[in-house]
Amino acid sequence: MNPDDKSLFLDAMEDVQPLKRCTDIHWQPERNSRTRQELDTEQLDNFLTLGFLELVPLAEPLAFQRDGVQQGVIDKLRSGKYSRQASLNLLRQPVEQCRQMLFAFIRQAGREGLRNLVIVHGKGREDNSHPNVVRSYLARWLAEFDDVQAFCVALPHHGGSGACYVALRKSDEARAENWERHAKRSR
Numbered sequence: 001m002n003p004d005d006k007s008l009f010l011d012a013m014e015d016v017q018p019l020k021r022c023t024d025i026h027w028q029p030e031r032n033s034r035t036r037q038e039l040d041t042e043q044l045d046n047f048l049t050l051g052f053l054e055l056v057p058l059a060e061p062l063a064f065q066r067d068g069v070q071q072g073v074i075d076k077l078r079s080g081k082y083s084r085q086a087s088l089n090l091l092r093q094p095v096e097q098c099r100q101m102l103f104a105f106i107r108q109a110g111r112e113g114l115r116n117l118v119i120v121h122g123k124g125r126e127d128n129s130h131p132n133v134v135r136s137y138l139a140r141w142l143a144e145f146d147d148v149q150a151f152c153v154a155l156p157h158h159g160g161s162g163a164c165y166v167a168l169r170k171s172d173e174a175r176a177e178n179w180e181r182h183a184k185r186s187r
Contacts, residue, residue, distance in 0.1 A: 123162035
């Protein structure tokens with residue numbers, strides 16, 4: 001780029017303002033638009049519990065697996081081999097806000113047929129730090145969703161102990177499609 005081009009470009013961009021970024025939720029596929037009323041109704045249905053919480057020690061990695069989930073699935077989840085379809089950032093959010101954001105995020109991911117998520121909750125230096133409180137609630141809340149099949153600590157390049165991978169149950173449509181694909185192969 002010659003100096004005249006750079007000067008013209010800088011002059012043209014002089015009054016441009018950066019767009020405000022929403023860094024909390026990142027969806028890979030196109031999202032369907034929903035009305036405010038749907039979101040409000042959804043928050044009324046939020047079944048995620050608050051109240052007394054036993055903190056998960058920082059040295060203990062987050063891990064959960066429902067009965068019937070194959071070990072191969074867990075191994076692939078732990079090694080980050082599933083593509084991440086959406087992520088949620090809970091950093092520096094109040095606990096109630098995290099509860100609402102997580103509920104809406106998991107519900108939306110289920111509606112869109114997503115299966116592999118990343119949730120960034122942050123790292124704390126002490127067991128009673130805010131990030132560890134959020135992390136401890138997250139471990140409880142994720143297990144309360146029937147659609148959550150497993151979760152585990154993310155790899156360092158996806159947040160390490162400050163994030164977790166979440167595997168959701170296949171939708172009925174995906175299960176039927178998978179069954180058809182394998183049925184055709186065995187003929």
